[in-house]
Amino acid sequence: MRLLYEKSQPGRRASTLPRYEGLPRPELPDELRRSSPPRLPELSEPELVRHFTELTTRNFGIDTGFYPLGSCTMKYNPRVNERVVSLPGFRDLHPLQEEEAAQGALELMWRLQEILAEIAGLPAVSLQPAAGSQGELTGLMLMRAYFADRGEERDTIVTADTAHGTNPASVTMAGYRLAKVETDARGNLDLAHLRELVDERTAGLMLTNPSTLGLFDERIEEVARIFHDSGALLYYDGANLNAVCGISRPGDMGFDIVHYNLHKTFSQPHGGGGPGGGPVAVRERLEPFLPVPAVVRDGERFRLDYDRPKTIGKVRGFYGPFGVFVRSYAYIRAFGPALREMSETAVLNANYLLARLRDAYDLPYDRLCMHEFVLSARTLKREHGASALDVAKRLMDYGFHPPTIYFPLVVSEALMIEPTETEAKETLDAFADAMLAIAREAEDTPELLKEAPHGRPVGRLDEVKAAKRAVVRYGFEEHPDLAADATAPRALEAQKGA
Amino acid sequence: MRLLYEKSQPGRRASTLPRYEGLPRPELPDELRRSSPPRLPELSEPELVRHFTELTTRNFGIDTGFYPLGSCTMKYNPRVNERVVSLPGFRDLHPLQEEEAAQGALELMWRLQEILAEIAGLPAVSLQPAAGSQGELTGLMLMRAYFADRGEERDTIVTADTAHGTNPASVTMAGYRLAKVETDARGNLDLAHLRELVDERTAGLMLTNPSTLGLFDERIEEVARIFHDSGALLYYDGANLNAVCGISRPGDMGFDIVHYNLHKTFSQPHGGGGPGGGPVAVRERLEPFLPVPAVVRDGERFRLDYDRPKTIGKVRGFYGPFGVFVRSYAYIRAFGPALREMSETAVLNANYLLARLRDAYDLPYDRLCMHEFVLSARTLKREHGASALDVAKRLMDYGFHPPTIYFPLVVSEALMIEPTETEAKETLDAFADAMLAIAREAEDTPELLKEAPHGRPVGRLDEVKAAKRAVVRYGFEEHPDLAADATAPRALEAQKGA
Amino acid sequence: MTAHFQSGQLSLTDDDRDAMLETIGVASIDELFRDIPAAVRLDRPLDLEPALSEPELVRHLEELAARNVDTTRELSFLGAGIYDHYVPAVVDVVLSRGEFLTAYTPYQPEMSQGVLQAIFEYQTAICELTGMDVSNASGYDGTTVAADACFVAKHVTGRDKVVLTETLAPQVRQVVKTYAVGFGLEVVEVPHDGGTTDPARVAEAADGAAAVLFQQPNFFGCLEPAPELAAAANEAGALAIAHVDPISLGVLEAPGNYGCALAIGEGQSAGNHQSFGGPHYGFLAAKDEFVRRLPGRIIGETTDVDGARGFVLTLQTREQHIRREKATSNITTNQTLLALAGLAHLAWLGPQGLRETGETCMGLAAYARERLADRVLFPERATFKEFAVRVGRNATDVIRDARERGVHPGYALGRDYPGMDDALLVAVTEKRTPSEIDRLADVLAEVDPL
Amino acid sequence: MTAHFQSGQLSLTDDDRDAMLETIGVASIDELFRDIPAAVRLDRPLDLEPALSEPELVRHLEELAARNVDTTRELSFLGAGIYDHYVPAVVDVVLSRGEFLTAYTPYQPEMSQGVLQAIFEYQTAICELTGMDVSNASGYDGTTVAADACFVAKHVTGRDKVVLTETLAPQVRQVVKTYAVGFGLEVVEVPHDGGTTDPARVAEAADGAAAVLFQQPNFFGCLEPAPELAAAANEAGALAIAHVDPISLGVLEAPGNYGCALAIGEGQSAGNHQSFGGPHYGFLAAKDEFVRRLPGRIIGETTDVDGARGFVLTLQTREQHIRREKATSNITTNQTLLALAGLAHLAWLGPQGLRETGETCMGLAAYARERLADRVLFPERATFKEFAVRVGRNATDVIRDARERGVHPGYALGRDYPGMDDALLVAVTEKRTPSEIDRLADVLAEVDPL
Ligand SMILES: Cc1ncc(COP(=O)(O)O)c(C=O)c1O
């Protein structure tokens, strides 16, 4: 399919714009005036609409089919949320509108703060962070400010070897040192190792619970004790909160700071990469450090409170991704206390799939899972040369989006499967049937896997070439011809998903 | 793809609804109470959204690609019109709202009336008819009422042999007799024949001009004279108005009644079959007979006027398809007087395509065309057995929607091609290239045409079986298995399109 | 070259135009119009207001829209044929996808399986709702399907009279009368007795009639003795035709189960916004024996080369494009997209949701009847979601005064029924709440003390 | 079995649940949670308000929305970073199609060519606008990309100080300062002189700095001597980083053409509704040499088995999921959909439309400056679409009084700049009209006579 730029014709345009006669025409100083126009595409509106429509037909979303991308909680995104977020009172509201003329928006944010606090079991919430990873960074900044305020010097954060890549990356960005704790044979944190790692230099732990293995740490109380006893804090990576809403609260598990991924648990559509939302909740003693402004309630009135002298400051513009709040608020209000059933169903669906697949793939940790589980294709790989990557590509031919692969890193040839609560049993069965068929194909006709996918708009793509050539924008007349340098395409057997 | 009903599971549902405690529960008499529930499908909302999304991927619209379905004016439907029609002030307005609380809607309708009158060159407009064919019927009813009022007994309507099927069908529904005038060798009405047909029993003529051959009747003034001289009226089927907006007006051509197809000329999206809009405009002497209500202006105020004692009555509910008016009004306002350029471009595009295709297909009337033109595949058929139907099906493999075929009836193996003004030259060229390639294929590999399409969700479908078996609803447990009775599928070489 | 109009919708550049004219072999665009006689050409620009750019256009339409008081801005009990039911968000999927929105009638089935299958599903849903065997793909609205049904009846029975109950919506009767002239049908109306129709009167009128049309619930909101009306028609050899509200058919009996030959109705309640009266869809369903006389598109199942299921326009020998003057109707463009919105709404509801919606409407309306008990016009009659009340003076004045207090109390029946100037028709959908009904009662008490 | 919650979003029937539990081999759903220690279980229902059905939900959100005064309901000259530009309707196509809306990050390229190609096109558009060689797929917003850029500069230069001009938007500076703590960066601010920044002062401050960040047009709407500021940075060996408004870049020079290493900005002006401040997108583009230090997703072109073109996430060894603690950033979820809305808007405009939009903004703003000539705060400075005016008393009081007359006159600069309590920042987009500007002038004259 051609690029917009390749369809462009000089003199064509889609836009019509108001023009006013007789306006002053201020002169710009030469050196500030645009010297040559940006080569934006020139198409008519019908061509534009067809272009974008066709692009969408080359993309797969939850609305297209089953999307069990582990750790990403690809649940159905209710359509009604798109309707309410488009109300002009939300969509066309300027963030600097006077507070008395934005009471509805402020109330919505305040209510969302209250709801999130209840779900986490922690009293104070900031909605500001833009995504989970920014929530993490915010959480670490809070730790830093907290310890600075107490005059304590702590420089190390412990993360699990199963942690999502954002955890260590956030640690670095926050200026901390990283320590890594291992996972034991049951999939829990290795307590002995943990005790070795934690000392008075330890600022805190970052943990996902249930972990990225889809397993709840059975000794979470003990874990919390180890950190709290040494004066450190616990950070809860909320990416897996979908497993435990209304069942177990991070605050009750002992965590001091939590981030939520509104685009996972609370159904903000991920839009092919974003937007998301990563609010954080904290214990009382951390509240003074939260970003400004907070939304507070004075009687019947809601207002923005900037009066937090110990605040870490701002982590993004204004008050956070407001449109995301509207959707997530609407989502939660559609469940109310029955959020518990949402989580129960997610866990039921995952365990059902696990039960159907456990014999055909390797199961590194043989426990009931929570909302997701991790299989391994290591036997298929060893015996038939079919890797997790090949299984993933072959699933495309069956009409499914592949699960997350090669993550978490502790499992070789990992297939990380998260069905979510919104899928029907028929869909789970069809997926399980496909996975079983693929395991058989790996034995009988492994080339079917290795040459997959067969039915997508493109065949398997060469990621190595992409990185080597680094063609990251259209080059117009000088655009290189990549087809010319022909090699067998190499897709990376590396993390895809999560 | 399975039907909604085949995906249904007892106990599943998508809807959540308000329930109020403590309301009275009125008892229905037994014989009025539903005895067994309708077997509506039972799906969750995620399943519903996937179902409808998947259905759309099995459908082709203007947004998908080129759609040169002759007589249907498949132009780009501006997206902005979908935005404005969704404004609550239009979308959620009750038709019986008091007039003072519906001034915006009434003004819009009044303005549209004025605009349409100017375009037709006729003073009085009724927006009420729901589509072109209802506009025709309304027009014929107007004639009947007009003559009845004058005490004249006229019982015959003349239509052209090129007329759209709705014309004769409307004649019957209006209780008129039909007379058919032939087309001459240049594609104009045969004047000699016409003079024979027209007498004092003739109520009027129904004519499309340019005709369904895409040709403007060069002697339209003489045609009008023949009818007017005998006291009859002329009805203009506005389906082809896209050719002549701002260039030539039906009223100036001598027509007394005109219908517009808002879903053709004025860009109301056709929605896979409808909705449409078929307003009529008339000369002054016919105005008293128009449907009620009319929208009239009193100074700054707009109101509905029911005071038309000679009215034919109502032809549909309320005031017509209001949402269609919003879109068409918006469409016209985006052009203003430049509607003329719209028509000019439509005619340019058609003539360009004609020039590119005239050597490869038969051209029954060798003239410049207006907004569309009719080719014939009769040589392909005779020499290679490839029919217009086969050409149409093969075009699908090239990614185009076929043109209208087997219409108008005066051209055998007709291919009726209407590109519209919104298409780019590249698109026209790609289509012409495909048509030329298909003409060559018909010689070299005719089976490619006869077995087409090859790349659609289904192969060529058996229309004969469909009519014979008449399975027109899902039969649940008793649903027949049509695959069992296997015959070579027969698609009908009959009118498809227009 | 003259400067061309700037439009985002036209795709030709000046270079394109020049190249194309050259290929055609003409020197100018004007030349393309040489077949149009000079005398019928327009020799001036169209007298229309100047073109609006897209932002200006939106602004202009926003200003017009703002001068309407819609049901999101006013508490409204208006019904009388168009209702403020909740339209679920899944409907937006059907309405917004370009592949549906911008498609024409599915003449070429291989290009149009999506719309074709959806209509087949719609036809099934309508058959299930009405208890019929076959449904067309939609008619224009709830009025024109009534005229269509009369045309069917005329041909089936060979008779030339139709009977309408006076409780059939006034505009439905008006449209039937307009069409009847061309059909050569006499129209007879049967008055109501205390809000509903007396079967004996129908029996009398039905003699020699092609059809009897009645509405359930009727225009006053009252439940007709529908089975008896149908029986009266059938006894006279006339077709019984029920005009029904789709949203009522989870709680009210299906016309197919009480002797009707056809069931028709206005589809707006199911899946369509009010939109100042249109576009909506009319539905028309019938018993099997009438299938070849039905007007409009009908989708049928078939198979392709490989035996795979597919859907096509079928029984086309009924239709104008094949049968021309012998067709069962002149309809071609119908209301497909609105009907598919209806399908989406009905599928969202499911049998359970449809019943609950009906029960909630009935319950809320019953509550409103209680709150307005002193005013109820036909207190003997059972009703569904709508009922008539009497006010102490001209209803249009009461409406004016109530609207000043933010409540639109309903429809002034006097607009259609002489002698009912003091009557209001009050509609209560599942979107209304008990406290809104209380507000209606309060406002009515205020502006029209008994 | 206990009765299950009715949700249209959950797809399991009671029978499904039973069958699944049996397959799993447990007796109840509770048993699935046996690994959760009793002490950390919640032994009560969540204390949340009861579930709302879809109609109730819509109603509730409509009520909240109605308590906001948005720019369709009030004539507004608010800007200060978020602007009421026209968002064309084509953007709705990008935003409403489920295949884009409900997709995750395109990890599996064969499933995601649509989004991948679109981002590639977006990256190209951003490069063209800014005069840069490479753009990422978006950052969170216009503030966080500034912090990102500082992180790049720190690593590239090995220096640990960044210079911000005081005319850089206050919240951008705040966010940089928040991040700087973790980055180990010192932040130095350069005050303005009469509305713009003196290059000499920048030269001084830039000594030993990793980067100099300035904004063009700056927060006061004034045009900075951007080439000179960049030169001052470059001379000191610091990276020049311009924070620019995409909608200005049809008329204002591209940062890549006056010596900047990176160009960043808030994308909202191009393609995003105001949405009370988010979600929007931040863009970040750079010269080639910095490509392997950039944060965030980057899409690259490649080929498939058959040599056909395709697009993939590339240069992933920069990223957290591959490099973990050594990554250039922790970002994963970004703002793709908003960026694609930006692409749609920019493609709709084209080079011509972008220039015209810029000219119209400039022309209207110039007209507003004329109308408010007596009040203009930095009359010497050239401006683009925004400018500061002085009022006779506290600006927040003036805003209150003007709003009572239906006009929001702009942003109270005193909220961020001490000593500017009597200053208003007035933004004029192409959606404003000359007569609206007249109205602003009239209302200001009324509530704040000079
Ligand atoms: C376990 C885990 N932690 C953190 C994140 C980061 O969240 P976000 O993508 O919202 O930045 C993700 C997902 O991407 C995740 O799966």
Ligand SMILES: Cc1ncc(COP(=O)(O)O)c(C=O)c1O
């Ligand atoms: C020439 C002609 N006349 C009449 C009609 C009927 O118009 P409508 O489909 O709006 O009823 C059509 C199109 O269908 C047509 O092409």
